[in-house]
Amino acid sequence: MSDTATPQAASRTPTHGRWSVPVLGLGIFAVGTDEFVLAGVLPEISDAFGISVAAAGQIVTAFALVCAVLAPVLGTLTAAWPRRRVLLLALAVYAAGNVATALSASFGWLLAAQMVAAAGAGLFVPAASVTAAALVPAERRGRAIAAVTTGFTAATALGAPIGTALGGAFGWRATVWFLVALAGAGLAGVAALVPARVAVAASGGLRARLAPLRDRRALAIMGTTLLAFTAVYIPYTYIAPVFEPATGGNGTRLALLLFLFGVVGTVANHLAGTLADRVGGRAVASGSIALLIAALLLLPLTTGSYGLALAMVVAYGLPSWAITTPQQHRLIALDPASAPVYVSLNAAVLYLAISLSGVLGAAGLGWTGANRLALVAAAIAVAALGLSELAHRLGRK
Incomplete structure (x- = not known):
């Protein structure tokens, strides 16, 4: 079924209204922490695979570039999908990429796994912002987007330090399992608290969307x-x-x-x-x-x-x-x-x-x-x- 509920109606739903936007912020906290925390464990990764810190740093570059390339592509291809389905798919892909990262036996496998995680992150961030804006009246749109994008600042203030500390104490793989746990929490929250139907404008074909x-x-x-x-x-x-x-x-x-x-x-x-x-x-x-x-x-x-x-x-x-x-x-x-x-x-x-x-x-x-x-x-x-x-x-x- 297509998304047909009005933003105002969705925001008044008792189960969803109060927590829908914050849980989207939790999802962005999960995907944003990946971007920031891996920079803090680059020395551990370089030691684990016998490469330089500069080479290990290509993880951060690759993650950002994949997000940059795929965010508009995936966002366009899924523009007509129900928002909750897009959000759940994005977090599932992100979690799968990080599970593969934690199990990586080589640096090449780790890099490829992080690119998969980046595809999920690139899809989730814009979908979460659009969903947040659609869940509230127009006069509250800026605050809703701010509540969601606060996940990025929280990733800097809390996610990165916690993940870095885990990496220092238990190794870099513990940091990645921390990312998987955050993705799991985001998945559960979106499934439970984001309305099944959220009104976003339907687009035409690919040409119309671009x-x-x-x-x-x-x-x-x-x-x-x-x-x-x-x-x-x-x-x-x-x-x-x-x-x-x-x-x-x-x-x-x-x-x-x-x-x-x-x-x-x-x-x-x-x-x-x-x-x-x-x-x-x-x-x-x-x-x-x-x-x-x-x-x-x-x-x-x-x-x-x-x-x-x-x-x-x-x-x-x-x-x-x-x-x-x-x-x-x-x-x-x-x-x-x-x-x-x-x-x-x-x-x-x-x-x-x-x-x-x-x-x-x-x-x-x-x-x-x-x-x-x-x-x-x-x-x-x-x-x-x-x-x-x-x-x-x-x-x-």
């Missing part, structure tokens, strides 16, 4: 996402060398910086969703990028003191995580009927930004050194702000 790609406004907004999150993730990916003068190479001090970044991001994401509902996505997105530029310009001045580093992580984390929800809000507002395509493409762009941040950050380390790497990110953020305002002008025309 028609939004011809919209210059959408391309400008997604370009903003690409540049903004490349700027965000360059310092995050290389946070250890950037703040090494402040941490002295102490892992506990670095872990606290990462934890604080995630906690601040969780708060910022919720605030951004509420503000997007009140003042619009463009104002929040452009304002957040402007604050990000200021933080990145000041960051090199704070790397010599741990106290200043803690303050800077707050100043850097707030605008970084306040960009996600407004960007999705802007895309859905362009044409709610095309929300599945828009959001899946935006998710793909976000994963592409993660991949680019590793490449551009590595180049920046050789060019400017760790202390000035944030200035490279600031230049990219300036371009993101310009593109954000261009998208707004195109929308007004």
